[in-house]
Each structure stands twice: as structure tokens, then as C-alpha cells.
Amino acid sequence: MTLPTLYSFRRCPYAMRARLGLVLAKFPVSLREIVLKHKPEAMLLASPKGTVPVLILQNGEVIEESFEIMCWALAQNDPHDLLLTATSDKQEAAKALIDYNDQVFKSWLDKYKYADRHPEYNEQYYREQGEVFIAQLENLLSKHPQLLRAIPCIADYAIYPFIRQFAHVDKAWFEQSAYKNVQLWLANHLQSDEFITVMQKFPTWLENEQSFVFGQ
Ligand SMILES: N[C@@H](CCC(=O)N[C@@H](CS)C(=O)NCC(=O)O)C(=O)O
Incomplete structure (x- = not known):
């Protein structure tokens, strides 16, 4: 099964927030670690505004705001009602x-x-x-x-x-x-x-186009 693709940058607090949402929802993604000074073409094609995080779903839908990525992930699985739907x-x-x-x-x-x-x-x-x-x-x-x-x-x-x-x-x-x-x-x-999980270090995707399964 192909996973959604997450363009991420380890030290960006918005990207941390998105990775936290995915980990809390136990939703695995294929993570591409980027460098802000050399954003991959494929990321800019999907999301021309050029900020991380960007999540690309299997159906091609692009989610390019960190809060929306959290909400999307938790909408798939949220046993502790982190989205506060009850209140x-x-x-x-x-x-x-x-x-x-x-x-x-x-x-x-x-x-x-x-x-x-x-x-x-x-x-x-x-x-x-x-x-x-x-x-x-x-x-x-x-x-x-x-x-x-x-x-x-x-x-x-x-x-x-x-x-x-x-x-x-x-x-x-x-x-x-x-x-x-x-x-x-x-x-x-x-x-x-x-937090320890979301701060794992990954080699950048640019060097060898190698993604990593993240958030299992
Ligand atoms: N509103 C966006 C903000 C994301 C954002 O500004 N990320 C920074 C990194 S922390 C970025 O990608 N900046 C582009 C750049 O520095 O070239 C979100 O919530 O995802």
C-alpha cells in the first residue's frame, strides 16, 4: 500500500506539529526530509507556496497547513478526543x-x-x-x-x-x-x-530521494 507523502523539516515547529498529529493518530506516512534552501521540485509542484509541512494524500489531495494536517490525521483516529468534538x-x-x-x-x-x-x-x-x-x-x-x-x-x-x-x-x-x-x-x-518520535533524525530526501516510513 502506498502511504501519503509528508514533506517535513525536522526543526520547523509547524512540521513538528504535523508530525505530532500523525503520531498521535498512529497514521504512517512516507516522510521526505527537506532543506528549506533547496526545496524539492516535486514539493513545489504540489504546493507552490513553498512552506513545510505538506501532506499529499494517495488521491492526490494536498494539505499544506500544519493545523489542517493535524485535524486530518486525528479525524482518521482520535481515541482521546484530542479534537475536542464532545465540547x-x-x-x-x-x-x-x-x-x-x-x-x-x-x-x-x-x-x-x-x-x-x-x-x-x-x-x-x-x-x-x-x-x-x-x-x-x-x-x-x-x-x-x-x-x-x-x-x-x-x-x-x-x-x-x-x-x-x-x-x-x-x-x-x-x-x-x-x-x-x-x-x-x-x-x-x-x-x-x-516528542522523541517526532524528533528522530532522517537523511534529507534531496540527496538520494529516499523516504522513510514515519509514524507507525
Ligand atoms: N501556515 C503554515 C506555516 C508553515 C511555515 O511557515 N513553515 C516554515 C518553516 S518553520 C517554512 O516552510 N518556511 C519557508 C521558508 O523558510 O522558505 C503552516 O501552518 O503549515
């Missing part, structure tokens, strides 16, 4: 958190990571803008161990790869910060089997 208010809350992450937090994160390329403000300023979201997560995590309930849902998995990047910009600062619930939540996810 529409939580489903909306999850979507709102993910939208804020992608539309607002991510751009502050990029400026915090590369503050020297954005001299309008300093690193601390960019970190403080990012902290608005971190404080919101801290508040949610003070109510339950995961963002919207006792066990993780799609929002936890879609968001923590980005919080990991934020924490890594200045680890010492993050570890001494007041965000104790976020620290614990992040540390637990980073030690999880799913």
Missing part, C-alpha cells in the same frame, strides 16, 4: 489559542530569537510581547494540568513546539521566570515518547 466551547478555545500562537505569538518569537535583525526594539522588549501569551498559558495551566483539561488536546500539541523555541532563546531566563506551570507542562511534553 464545542473547548474546541473554540483551542482554535483561538492556536490562532493567537500562529498569528501573533510566532512573529514576536521570531523577533525575540533574532533581536539583532530587528533593532527597532531590544531582545527584552520582544520577549515581553511574547510573554503575553506565556502568561495566558500559565493561567490556563494553573486550572488544569494541560491547557484546556486534565489531559492534552490538540491545542497542547499544536502550541508546545513554539513554546519550546521561546524557552530555548534564553534558557536561564525561562527557568528562573515565574511561569512554573508552563515550565512543567513543556518539560513533560519534551520528555514524552511522541
